[in-house]
Amino acid sequence: MKATWLIRTGILCGCVGLLYLAAAFCAEPDASEAKDDKSHCVPVATARDRAKLMYDIYAATLDTMHERYFHGDRAIVPAHAMEDIFAEIKRQSKVEARWISVNMKPMSINHEPKTEFEKRAAKEIASGKAEVDIVEDGYYRRVGAIPLGDGCISCHGGLFQQPSKSPKFAGLIISVPVKQDSSQSE
Known part of the structure; x- marks a missing residue:
């Protein structure tokens, strides 16, 4: 219960x-x-x-x-x-969202950072940046840090994982379709 x-x-x-x-x-x-x-x-x-x-x-x-x-x-x-x-x-x-692993083992192969932007965002979030964004391929993409507490880490890190001394994060990617013309930039 x-x-x-x-x-x-x-x-x-x-x-x-x-x-x-x-x-x-x-x-x-x-x-x-x-x-x-x-x-x-x-x-x-x-x-x-x-x-x-x-x-x-x-x-x-x-x-x-x-x-x-x-x-x-x-x-x-x-x-x-x-x-x-x-x-x-x-x-x-048509707004897309998905999780990425930042500095812990992914819980699913679907959570591995795939693109160069996602890999860069994971590194920047692991180093302490709260968010990373870009406009590419017709989308505004924003990756925000999702802090993992001790309860999260015990599952993500394994049953006997000790509390972390350094902050651990996942990332949440939001991808919004945008109209982009030649005058727009990141």
């Missing part, structure tokens, strides 16, 4: 944390928009787009939590449950 409660609490905490990161990502104004004390304000079209994306994220998270969280016999770890949310958001908005 206690293990089920811990799994459910972990899933809930993981989902809430990722929703917080999504909200921070979606709500952050561009530097060009921060001209006065109303720097939090964005144009209506941007607000509409962000609100739609936030709705989709929250609704997909709610559905996934109900499906995974309230069925103890089928409960899964939060990061794996989030992959279902990633798939639903991609289906709805």
Whole structure:
């Protein structure tokens, strides 16, 4: 019973944390928009787009939590449950998301950094950078650091893994399709 409660609490905490990161990502104004004390304000079209994306994220998270969280016999770890949310958001908005391993053994071969950008981002996050971004191949790509606590490390590092002396991270890649013309740059 206690293990089920811990799994459910972990899933809930993981989902809430990722929703917080999504909200921070979606709500952050561009530097060009921060001209006065109303720097939090964005144009209506941007607000509409962000609100739609936030709705989709929250609704997909709610559905996934109900499906995974309230069925103890089928409960899964939060990061794996989030992959279902990633798939639903991609289906709805064409925005892609995926995990990458930064400075620990990947839990899946799908979490290995694949592209040169992903490999560079993993190295920069491992060295302490919070985020790395690029515009390439018709996408704005942002990799954000996901800190791994001792509970995460005990699973990712193995059952008998000792608490880490140095910070450990995973990375969350968000890839948003963009229209790019010759005047745009990274």
